Amino acid sequence: MTRKLYIRTFGCQMNEYDSDRMADVLAASEGLARTDRAEDADVILFNTCSVREKAAERVFHDLGRVRALKAGRPDLLIGVGGCVASQEGGAIVKRAPYVDLVFGPQTLHRLPELIRARRESGRAQVDTSFPEIEKFDRLPPPRVEGAAAFVSIMEGCSKYCTFCVVPYTRGEEVSRPLADVLTEVADLALQGVKEVTLLGQNVNAYRGAGDDGSIADFATLVEHVAEMPGIERIRYTTSHPKEMTPRLVDVYRTVDKLVSQLHLPVQSGSDRILAAMKRGYTTLEYKSTVRKLRAARPGLSLSTDFIVGFPGETDEDFERTMRLVDDVGFDGAFSFLYSPRPGTPAVELPDPVPREIAQARLARLQSAIDAQYGAASAAMVGTRQRVLVTGRAAKHANELAARTDNNRVVNFAADPSVIGSYVDIVVTAALPHSLRGEPAA
């Protein structure tokens, strides 16, 4: 009988990507097939996140639940990976001695060795080091499902925003060599992938080594990916406003395959708060970058991240955030309540914002953003859109789901033979979280 792997993933797209790589590596080395039932699994992994919430507590709570499974099946292996593993390391095994493996985001490729060592020694294995970029050299090529795929181009972050754990849990920025990324994209294209999302905590900080000893920046990488036969659309996430170079702005003029949608986290509309967050730009600089991007690519749709209730945020600071929303016009945003993260500089800051005030601000911000998102969706009604058909619609089995250039889901009735290709549709209605359409004549 095939042995099975269950992975529970918390957090961001990077973690989703990493979970897929864990599955790839364990399919290759252990023949494990993925299951979505923990009870059926021979190996259970938690891929954790510590960016917000009380993530560590949640992991211990969930671990407690799988512990019972182990009582009846001593061979069952339980592992904890991701950012909580990075932060807690061996402390996880001290607190939960039934955990067999603890590994970080940069050591997931070592899972086969960790499992072997666990079996041979009978002792829990902990490896949360940051071994540069060896991870990618050791992973099997990603398996492809469908016409859209993620490609990790860099790891970690060296920006050290005062509120954020990522530089501590994922390490500093390390870029994959240019040729490695391009080879992976070419392989994906050969397997039918048409749309790639270049992935990293800070993709526009990419500095990949070229074969000739030169260093390729992100603009160069995008230009090369655009030349790959078969690749029709390029997305990327996440990028940092500080790294939006004139070269990269220019790519919006010259590379049609780059989508007209950009996620550019701003965090706040107050310069005082931006400085306290150590974001490295002012609101004027952010708006100037947006102006240049929109001059290069008219109609560019822009989404962002906000943190509300950062220590010391006054009513006036928050009103500046609301004004920025008005000024820029965002097509969607992730907005979060500030969450103090142990080990980050911001936890030392005075003047916490009372929770009720922060929550009221968040609600106001979210409704302003929702209104802008809704208006942009409504403006799409009647327009013709080229969409990548990703599969059947979630709700209606006789309809298909596709993704627009500006990252909206659109449902429409058409023959399933078009799944995996681009088709032209006309948008007929805008719903809160999706669009409806019909095939264009």
Ligand code: SAM
């Ligand atoms: N690289 C991205 C950037 O340019 O800002 C951010 C990556 S971060 C993992 C994703 C988002 O989580 C951030 O943009 C921020 O809004 C949010 N975030 C990070 N730390 C947070 C904290 N301590 N409390 C609330 N939100 C937080």
Ligand code: F3S
């Ligand atoms: Fe975090 Fe700031 Fe980097 S939000 S991921 S430290 S850009």
